[in-house]
Amino acid sequence: MTNTIENKIPSYFKEHKSISKSDLVKCILKDFPEFKESSINVYLSKLKKAGLLKNPTRGVYALEEKKEFLPNIDSKLKRLFNKIKKDYPFIDFCIWNTVWLNDFMRHQPFKFYTIVELEKDVAQSVFYKLKDQGKSVFLEPDAETFELYIHNSDDVIILKQLVSEAPIVEIENVVIPSLEKLLVDMIIDTDLYAAQQGELDFIYQSAFDKFGINQGKMKRYAHRRNREKEVEKRTNLTLANN
Structure with missing residues (x-):
């Protein structure tokens, strides 16, 4: 129904x-x-x-007419996307920058990362190709790597595995994660989203207030990541405050 x-x-x-x-x-x-x-x-x-x-x-x-999530995709992000797309034309991947999350936060982080989420089979190949180009790139970094290297670096690219059937969208000929995907991921990937952990309530409230959120899409993706109950609980708390 x-x-x-x-x-x-x-x-x-x-x-x-x-x-x-x-x-x-x-x-x-x-x-x-x-x-x-x-x-x-x-x-x-x-x-x-x-x-x-x-x-x-x-x-x-x-x-309820709410805006669509249309983040700024700058030329640098487009160039990197097009480079990977040219070298690996048949893979599924998306790209984004953590600066996009500032619109939902009270306290603004000063360090931002470019995130490329892609199929596991090509992740290492993309890693070495970007490394050979002189990029500061990290493949599936753990908490210690974030603390020792990433937090103190500029212009970092982080490669992560793209979950199959993850909700991604194409805007300006660039494939990016949907807002629903970002909201689910920040509950799960606490190392990558360390700067957002203290503001999850505010971020969710801001996202639901500003944009149209497809809860069914969130639920399906959260289920694929085995965190459906946790995401549903936070979503319900957010809606209860509307």
Whole structure:
């Protein structure tokens, strides 16, 4: 029920920015006659709580229009992406920079890293190729490596394994992680996201307030990383504060 109605709801608002709750329920019942009206009412309340619907006035619903996450992909990041794409045209990989997370934080880190997440089979080959080009590159660094080398270095590139079926998107011809992926990863990869660990609550709140977050996408990815319960708990706490 959750996914089917959620995917259909935007079509009910194509001709009107807002519609009455009774009309919305009628539209849903027309497409899903097997559902009970009481169940639909409960589900609409959940969508409102999740920030997918808004309730501008009593008895009226509208779509919550939030911005899409479109981080600044600078020329340096594009060049590195295109270089890897040229050398390894058939691999799945994404690229991003930790400076993107500053938009969600109170305290701004002064050190930023370029992250390349790619298939495990080619990670070592990419590592040596970038190393030969004089890049300061690290492959799957552990906590000690971060402490001894990365935290005190500039212009660092970190290579990590890309989890299969991870939510990635293409923007400006560059493949980057979706915001949903970043939110899940920062709960799990505590070494890479060390600067964000003390602000996870604020980061989640900022992300959900500013952008449209696909919770289903987050849930599926968290499940692939075996941290579904932890991510769901933090997401629920965030939504409870909205």
